[in-house]
Amino acid sequence: MxxxxxxxxxxxxxxxxxxxxxxxxxxxxxxxxxxxxxxxxxxxxxxxxxxxxxxxxxxxxxxxxxxxxxxxxxxxxxxxxxxxxxxxxxxxxxxxxxxxxxxxxxxxxxxxxxxxxxxxxxxxxxxxxxxxxxxxxxxxxxxxxxxxxxxxxxxxxxxxxxxxxxxxxxxxxxxQGAISYCFSPEGTSKIHFGSNAIVSGEGTVSTTMFMKKENHVFYYLNLDRLDAVSVEETRIETLGTPFHAVDGNIIIDSGTTFTYLPASYYSLVREAVEKVVTAERVTYQDDDSLCYKTDTMDIFPVITMHFSGGADLVLGKNNTYMDYGEGAICLIIICGPAAPNFGEAIFGNIAQNNFLVGYDLSSRLVSFKPTDCGVTQDIPIDDNSISAASLFQFNIKFVLFVFVLSLIRL
CATH class of the missing domain: 2.40.70.10 (Acid Proteases)
Incomplete structure (x- = not known):
């Protein structure tokens, strides 16, 4: 045939x-x-x-x-x-x-x-x-x-x-409104749409995607009301702050560099970082950022974002701190009044580095999978397709099997 x-x-x-x-x-x-x-x-x-x-x-x-x-x-x-x-x-x-x-x-x-x-x-x-x-x-x-x-x-x-x-x-x-991307500060990667954009497998965490009537075009996530952000073992609640919500309180945005939090909640996160880091404070370019005089990120605490549905996203040091040179390393989670989009909290693209991030509109989920995004990723082959090479390999194996079977009968 x-x-x-x-x-x-x-x-x-x-x-x-x-x-x-x-x-x-x-x-x-x-x-x-x-x-x-x-x-x-x-x-x-x-x-x-x-x-x-x-x-x-x-x-x-x-x-x-x-x-x-x-x-x-x-x-x-x-x-x-x-x-x-x-x-x-x-x-x-x-x-x-x-x-x-x-x-x-x-x-x-x-x-x-x-x-x-x-x-x-x-x-x-x-x-x-x-x-x-x-x-x-x-x-x-x-x-x-x-x-x-x-x-x-x-x-x-x-x-x-x-x-x-x-x-x-x-x-x-x-x-199906499906997108996935993998951002790395080095190398190239891919952005996928449709069937190959679904993110799953070991290490994947997923959280609900919310849409709001007043801003219905944005992808909203919800940081948990009890422990939205952790700085090492210190869990910082949103209860009692304007940041508290159950239907989405932070926009995930690939076009914004830093992560922004409302002023009242940001101050709590900043204080928790200050309690851990003992290095000398420095001012970087007259900025109000939290910066320290050091040449290593080892002294900084790990920050975890706790999204709804039990999606605990443990961020790497490079997701949350940046070496500006001149002996200054700064926290790049920034106070909300300086945020774009009129004060909205935003989960920016540096925080998304080295995660395979998938948006699935059909299931209303955003998924994160820890990934080395700098490694060249092969394009997945459609599961319904069979290449000529695969068929050829199958035919060779089948012929060898029949040949061996005939020898056994002899």
């Missing part, structure tokens, strides 16, 4: 490219960008012919945007700025609330960086486990003609929250 790989375009399979897209699991390469202050970027392509660009992975926003020509006020980026006139699939989006039917957007982020432009539909392409590209025609993107990213050099942002224009929302229900 002729063996036809199930991803084949042969008409005898009776399956279309659409079927392949539904069964595949999209993914993209992730890059740690030191030039942009330590942020995580994913590679994807837009337009026809496709043009590659690098965009910030942001689970705290919903718009996919890139800088576009003509540029009224654009910052310097590494890749060439996207030229819509050279893409055959670019189409300006029309809105009825303006006389000229233009669809404009104006985004301002917590650090006062911004992007202003117009919405359009365009083809977005990323990699896939099927071996073929995962193509998303007529995807809504923002074409930015006026933007400032405060020293960054990436091309734009990929919003991954629950908003209708985010990448994961536009992928459709068959992806």
């Amino acid at each position: 002729d063996l036809i790989h199930r991803r084949s375009n042969s008409s005898s399979t009776g399956r279309s490219n659409t079927y392949d897209q539904l069964r595949s699991s999209p993914y993209a390469d992730v890059i740690y960008d030191t030039t942009s202050g330590g942020e995580y970027l994913m590679k994807l392509q837009i337009g026809t012919p496709p043009v590659e660009f690098e965009a910030l992975i942001d689970t705290g926003s919903s718009v996919i945007w890139t800088q576009c020509l003509p540029c009224l006020n654009c910052y310097d980026q590494r890749n060439p700025i996207f030229d819509p006139s050279k893409s055959s699939t670019y189409q300006d989006l029309r809105c009825n609330n303006k006389a000229d039917h233009s669809c404009v957007y104006d985004l301002v982020y917590g650090d006062q960086s911004y992007s202003i432009g117009s919405f359009a539909t365009e083809t977005v392409t990323i990699k896939s486990t099927s071996g073929q590209s995962y193509v998303m025609p007529e995807t809504i993107i923002g074409c930015s003609h006026n933007s400032s990213m405060l020293g960054r050099s990436f091309s734009g942002m990929v919003g991954l929250n629950l908003g209708r224009s985010s990448l994961v929302s536009q992928m459709g229900k068959h992806m």
